[in-house]
Amino acid sequence: MTFNFKTENIKRTAKAHWSGNLKEGKGELTTQSKILDKTNYSFKTRFEGDTTGTNPEELLAAAHAGCFTMAVSLAITEKGLNPDSLDTEATVTMEGFSITSVHLSITGSVSGINADEFEAITKAAEQNCLISKVLNIPISSEAHLIS
Template sequence: MKRTANAHWAGNLKEGKGNLSTQSGILNQTNYSFKTRFTGEETGTNPEELLAAAHAGCFTMAVSAILTEKGLSATALDTEATVSMEGLSITAVHLNITGSVSGITAEVFEAITKGAEQNCLISKVLNIPISSEAHFIA
């Protein structure tokens, strides 16, 4: 399996603009620019936001996969991924998950999320510190 995305850019770094499109079409010429990335003066996305979305999705699916292996199913799993930057370096990702799962304890849920933290596909390709915090709703 291969997945693709395309980026287009025109102009210089600070005043130029670009757009991103994905194979699925969910992103279709979505705006990105220096301003969407570093100043927030325009509406659009940026690579770090897309990395956060990818990591949140991957991690949440990994938690669901571990639950499925245990014969469990979540009522709800909600994850926020925070990508930290210092200068022009991505330095860390923190995953904050809230979950509601019948038949387990908060301690079991936290252990499951720690396993997913290290083993989701996005976590495996990043060479930065990754942390997680689990909030269990009984």
């Protein structure tokens, strides 16, 4: 995949603040863009899921879904086509204190492409999007093309 715009030396930042012990403590996450601005995260949001807030694994899933979907869009665009819509769900699997895999499920509506071509594009993006490249875990994907 090639880019026709400058991507050199881009830096993105996020900040985490934590108070208290692991189980009863709580934290806040803030991103450079402020889309997350003192967003709650805690043991409960991470391991119990019964409190409003986020967690690192959910954020990883969001980052991977976004990166993968953009990589698929790029590959389709490079074929001279324009995707009508692309929707991806990323599932991060955690076992104990290890992230063991990510599964990406994409559904796309793209005129001028068949299901085999769409799947080939998604398989390349599965391995080559920037988030996939930094993860050292199994990554799988499935593609669904809507006619």
